[in-house]
Amino acid sequence: MYSLDWPYVHGKPLSTALFKEVAEDFHVNELFEGEFSGEGEHIVIKIEKRGINTEDVIKSLARLINKPVKLISYAGLKDRQALATQWLSIHAPGEVIEGVGELSGTGWRVIEHNRHNKKLRPGFLSGNHFMIRLKEVSDVADFEQRIAKIRQTGVPNYFGLQRFGRDGGNLVKANEVLTQGRRVKDRFLMGMYYSAARSWIFNQILALRVTSQNWNTPLIGDVMQLSGSNSIFTVDALDEELNRRIQEQDIAPASPLAGKSKNKVSGDALQLINQIYSTCQPWIEGLEKQGLEEAWRANILYPKNLDYQISGNNLELSFCLPAGCFATIVLRELVNCL
Numbered sequence: 001m002y003s004l005d006w007p008y009v010h011g012k013p014l015s016t017a018l019f020k021e022v023a024e025d026f027h028v029n030e031l032f033e034g035e036f037s038g039e040g041e042h043i044v045i046k047i048e049k050r051g052i053n054t055e056d057v058i059k060s061l062a063r064l065i066n067k068p069v070k071l072i073s074y075a076g077l078k079d080r081q082a083l084a085t086q087w088l089s090i091h092a093p094g095e096v097i098e099g100v101g102e103l104s105g106t107g108w109r110v111i112e113h114n115r116h117n118k119k120l121r122p123g124f125l126s127g128n129h130f131m132i133r134l135k136e137v138s139d140v141a142d143f144e145q146r147i148a149k150i151r152q153t154g155v156p157n158y159f160g161l162q163r164f165g166r167d168g169g170n171l172v173k174a175n176e177v178l179t180q181g182r183r184v185k186d187r188f189l190m191g192m193y194y195s196a197a198r199s200w201i202f203n204q205i206l207a208l209r210v211t212s213q214n215w216n217t218p219l220i221g222d223v224m225q226l227s228g229s230n231s232i233f234t235v236d237a238l239d240e241e242l243n244r245r246i247q248e249q250d251i252a253p254a255s256p257l258a259g260k261s262k263n264k265v266s267g268d269a270l271q272l273i274n275q276i277y278s279t280c281q282p283w284i285e286g287l288e289k290q291g292l293e294e295a296w297r298a299n300i301l302y303p304k305n306l307d308y309q310i311s312g313n314n315l316e317l318s319f320c321l322p323a324g325c326f327a328t329i330v331l332r333e334l335v336n337c338l
Contacts, residue, residue: 002171002200006158006207008333009215010149015139017315019132019337023050026082027131028327030075031320032124040117041093043100045110046085052107053080055188058088060105065090065097070187075125076323079162085111089120125323127304132327134315134335143315146334147308154249155333156210157301159199160326170196178286194292197283198257204276205255206299212272215299218242218253221267225254225298228322232296234264252298258284259292303330 020026036044049057054077062069071091078084090097103110118124137143164170174197176182177190184190209215218224222235224242227249235242245251256265256273265273277284303319317334321327331337 002168007210013335014142015137015335016338017134017137017335020081023083025133028082028084029129030086030125031127033126036114036116039115042089042116042119043092044087044089044114044116046087046112047108048085048111049108050083054078057108073119075120127320127322129320130327132317137313137315143334154300154302155330156206156215157298158203158329160328163199164196179282201258202255219268222269223254223265223296224251249302252300254296254298257295258287259294260288261294301325
């Protein structure tokens with residue numbers, strides 16, 4: 001019902017590979033630029049998990065410490081089928097949770113803890129480091145050629161398939177909520193459905209730009225985003241300076257996450273966006289009605305410290321990505337995972 005197959009920049013990879021046979025084939029670790037305060041109302045814990053998603057870890061933790069789920073926060077969601085470390089925060093003003101450093105449940109355990117004066121929220125995370133093992137790679141030469149291209153141009157910053165649920169199930173639920181008036185009491189699920197809808201619309205816009213071969217070049221009226229920042233500005237005229245700054249990874253063209261419009265985009269860029277918006281207007285109206293504000297996301301994703309090791313036809317790939325970006329989007333441009 002909802003297309004989850006978006007165009008590739010360099011065509012579909014020639015190589016196939018086995019991936020995620022075991023959780024250890026996909027390592028992800030959260031990165032922070034700052035330090036925790038060491039004091040405050042919140043206990044922060046670093047967990048290691050495998051074979052369990054973030055929501056289920058939070059529910060398990062809440063039962064162990066006898067607190068409601070709403071008092072536990074996170075900076076980012078992590079895949080179920082992965083070996084991952086991530087931070088959670090527990091609102092516990094003036095409290096000491098005995099044995100917090102030894103807490104564990106099925107598929108997870110605490111490996112570090114501290115205190116902080118703020119609860120963790122999406123946006124607190126500076127990024128994630130990934131280590132991916134690929135086995136039985138059928139065309140190592142094609143893989144290496146694609147790595148070289150990605151180091152120069154990056155990849156389209158699509159949202160990964162996990163955002164949309166199994167077989168796009170989150171999009172089905174989003175449609176029920178946004179157009180059929182379905183009520184969902186669980187705040188976590190409601191947010192997930194809104195996010196899935198906005199992400200799918202974004203991917204459709206970006207896919208159109210990839211097909212039009214202007215995903216990484218500016219259009220008249222475009223919104224540009226400064227790298228490593230939410231700061232944006234609009235393009236009134238095209239010049240070589242813009243292209244230079246894009247090539248130097250200082251800025252990138254951006255596409256919207258649908259919500260109450262602030263009328264930033266115009267011209268050719270607006271026309272392109274409206275081609276997609278015209279096909280999903282009920283969703284956009286629903287998102288606006290729920291009070292979501294329009295936001296912007298860069299079209300280009302540049303993996304940092306992109307490196308790999310080869311052993312026969314097996315590969316170990318490592319790189320860092322900004323928070324909110326998906327390793328699977330880098331991977332899909334390199335190999336077809338079996």
